[in-house]
Amino acid sequence: MNRRAFISGVTVGLLAAPLAAEGQQVKTNRIGVLTVGSIEPFRQSLRELGYVEGQNIALDVRDTEGKPERLDEFAFELARFKVDVIVAMYPAAIFSARRASATIPIVMVNTPDPVDLGLVASLARPGGNITGVTSLSVDLSLKQLELLKEAVPRASRIAVLWNPDNPWHPVTVKGLQGRGRSLGVQLQFLAVRGPDEFDKTYQAMLTKRAQAILVLADPMTSAHRRQLANLAVKHGLPAMGSLRIYAEAGSLLSFWADRTDLHRRAASYVDKILKGARPGDLPIEQPTKFELVINLKTAKALGLTIPQSLLQRADQVIE
Numbered sequence: 011m012n013r014r015a016f017i018s019g020v021t022v023g024l025l026a027a028p029l030a031a032e033g034q035q036v037k038t039n040r041i042g043v044l045t046v047g048s049i050e051p052f053r054q055s056l057r058e059l060g061y062v063e064g065q066n067i068a069l070d071v072r073d074t075e076g077k078p079e080r081l082d083e084f085a086f087e088l089a090r091f092k093v094d095v096i097v098a099m100y101p102a103a104i105f106s107a108r109r110a111s112a113t114i115p116i117v118m119v120n121t122p123d124p125v126d127l128g129l130v131a132s133l134a135r136p137g138g139n140i141t142g143v144t145s146l147s148v149d150l151s152l153k154q155l156e157l158l159k160e161a162v163p164r165a166s167r168i169a170v171l172w173n174p175d176n177p178w179h180p181v182t183v184k185g186l187q188g189r190g191r192s193l194g195v196q197l198q199f200l201a202v203r204g205p206d207e208f209d210k211t212y213q214a215m216l217t218k219r220a221q222a223i224l225v226l227a228d229p230m231t232s233a234h235r236r237q238l239a240n241l242a243v244k245h246g247l248p249a250m251g252s253l254r255i256y257a258e259a260g261s262l263l264s265f266w267a268d269r270t271d272l273h274r275r276a277a278s279y280v281d282k283i284l285k286g287a288r289p290g291d292l293p294i295e296q297p298t299k300f301e302l303v304i305n306l307k308t309a310k311a312l313g314l315t316i317p318q319s320l321l322q323r324a325d326q327v328i329e
Contacts, residue, residue, distance in 0.1 A: 037066065038065070038066055038067060038068050039061075039066065039067050039068070039094045039095075039284050040067075040068045040070060040091065040092075040093045040094050041067060041068070041069050041070065041093060041094060041095050041096075041097060041280060042070045042072070042088030042091070042093035042095070042096040042097070043069060043070065043071045043072065043096075043097045043099065044072050044074070044081060044084055044085060044088070044096065044097070044098045044099060044103035044106065044107060045071065045072070045073055045074070045097075045099040045100075045103070046073060046074050046075060046076060046099065046100065046229040046232060046233055047073070047232060047233070047255070049071060049099070049273070051269060051270040051273035051274065052097070052273040052276055052277055053069070054273075055273055055274040055276070055277030055278070056277045056280070056281075058277075059277055059278070059281045061281075070088055070091060070093060072084035072085075072087070072088065074103075074229065075233060076229060076230050076232070076233025076234060078102050078175065078229060078230065081102055081103055081106035082106045082109060082110070084106070085103070085106035085107045085109065085110035085111075086109075086110045088107075088110065088114075089110040089111040089114060092114075093114060094114075094115070094283075094284060095114065095115045095116070095117060095280050095283050095284070096110075096111070096114055096115070096116045096117070097116075097117045097119065097276055097280065098116055098117070098118050098119065098121075098142075099119045099120060100119070100120055100121070100229050101121050101122060101127070101176065101177050101178055102175075102176065102177065102229065104116065104118045104121060104124075104129060104140065105129075105177065108129065108139075108140065111139070112138070112139060113139060114139065115139050115141075115283045115288075115289040116139055116140045116141075116142070116289065117141060117142040117276050117279045117280055117283070117289070118140060118141070118142035118143065118144070119142055119143055119272050119273065119275075119276045120143070120145045120227075120267065120269075120272055121142065121143070121144050121145060121147075122144065122145065122146065122147040122148065122177075122178035122181070122182075123144055123146060123147075123148070124136070124140065124144055124294060126178075126181065127177060127178065130294065133293060133294040133296075134293050134294075135290070135291065135293070136289065136290055136292070136293070136294055137290040138289070138290050139289050139290065140289060140290075141279060141289040141290070141292040141293075141294055142275075142276060142279055142294060142295075143272050143275045143276060143279075143294070143295050143296075143297070144294055144295070144296055144297075145266070145267045145272070145297055146296055146297065147178055147182060147227060148178070148181055148182045148185045150227075150252070150265070150266055150267065150300075151182045151185070151186060151224070151226060151227070152185060152186065152189045153265060154224055154250050154252070154263075154265050154266075155168070155186060155189055155190065155193065155195070155224055155250075156189075156193065157250065157263060157265050157302065157320070158222055158224055158248070158250040158263060159193055159195060160317065160319075160320055161248065161250075161262065161263055161304075161314075161316055161317070161320055162221065162222050162248050162314065163317075164221065165195070165221040165222040165248070166194065166195060166196060166221065167195070167196045167198065167218065167219055167220050167221050167222075168190070168195050168196070168197055168198070168220060168221065168222045168223070168224055169197075169198045169199075169200055169214075169215040169218070169220035169222070169223045169224070169247075170183070170186060170197050170198065170199050170200065170223075170224045170226065171200055171202050171211065171223060171224070171225045171226060171231065171238075172199060172200070172201060172202070172226045172228075173201070173202060173203060173226070173228045173230055173231070174201050174203065175203055175230075176226070176228050179226055179228070182226060183199055186224075198214075198215065198218045198220055200214055200215065202231075203230070204230060205230075205234045205237060208234070208237060208238065208241060209241070212241050212242075212245055212247075215245070215247065216245060220247060221247070221248075222247060222248045222249070222250070223242055223247050223248070223249040223250065224249075224250045225238060225249060225250065225251050225252070225256065225261070226252075227251075227252035227253070227266065231251075232252075232253065232255065232256075235251060235255060235256050235259040235261070236259040236260060238251075238259075238261070239251075239256070239259045239260030239261045239308070240260060242260075242261065242262075243260060243308060243311050243312065246312060247312075248262040248263070248308075248309075248312055248314060249261040249262055249263075250262065250263045250264070250265070251263070251264040252264060252265070252266040253266045253269050253301075254266070254269065254301050254303045254326065257303035257304065257305045257308075257326075257328060258303070258305075258328065260305065260307075260308055261305065261308065262304070262305055262308045262309060262312065262314070263302070263303065263304055263305070264301070264302075264303045265300065265301065265302045265303075266300065266301060267297035267299065267300055267301075268297070268299035268300060268301050269301075271297070271298070271299040272297065275295055279292060300325075301325045301326070302320075302323060302324045302325050302326075303324065303325060303326045303327075303328065304316055304320070304321060304324045304326075304327050304328065305328040306327055306328060306329045307328060307329065308328075
């Protein structure tokens with residue numbers, strides 16, 4: 011090869027190299043997340059699927075911090091950013107995401123029956139732009155009531171804290187009424203929209219001589235779970251929460267679908283959508299893993315002895 015041909019070949023190669031590198035650039039997918047609290051299990055699940063923040067994925071996280079009135083603002087903001095997928099971590103977030111976009115794929119997490127809520131056509135073929143994981147919250151709340159009664163057999167009057175602003179709570183209240191009768195328990199339903207109503211609500215419980223509390227799953231109560239737990243112990247009332255973070259914050263019990271498993275499944279939906287699947291064709295999954303957590307420190311503070319049969323079924327006992 012002569013000198014001129016060699017130099018020419020090197021020059022062409024150097025010019026082509028940047029073009030080849032540009033053609034091999036990895037697309038950064040943008041995922042919007044509407045949540046309250048940590049999403050670390052979701053992040054970890056994405057990493058396990060090969061998604062690395064700053065390399066091939068960007069997460070736009072919007073945490074309402076117990077202020078659901080900001081949900082629409084956050085959802086429309088994510089839609090303006092043209093994210094590839096919106097992950098909505100609780101019921102109100104899904105409604106906000108749906109209002110914000112009818113085309114951006116939406117993956118729901120920890121959501122009541124989406125058919126009953128009018129979000130999808132069916133679990134098998136949801137249609138539209140929504141799919142994800144349902145927690146069948148009414149069924150789980152009924153199980154919570156049963157477990158609370160088992161933990162505190164003497165409780166014949168149980169207060170139920172519910173949020174009228176939560177779209178699935180009215181349905182759950184109706185289901186609990188029937189289950190309470192079959193358990194021989196008188197239920198006292200107390201509506202609460204924010205922490206400024208907690209003291210008044212607990213006074214109402216004492217007036218009605220409640221012997222235990224069931225706190226329905228809700229972003230607002232989740233954000234203020236420690237305050238609720240402290241008030242319950244202060245007034246000598248055993249409390250049942252949903253996710254394990256309620257028991258970790260001081261409630262006597264918690265029972266719900268396994269949060270880590272729900273987030274892992276949500277990540278798998280995101281993965282399928284980013285690879286070309288249409289959300290309306292992805293069947294909605296139901297939970298298969300559940301967590302019962304018992305806080306024995308709280309039981310001791312309340313002077314309660316938890317039945318051994320219940321302790322043996324617990325996934326975690328806090329001592």
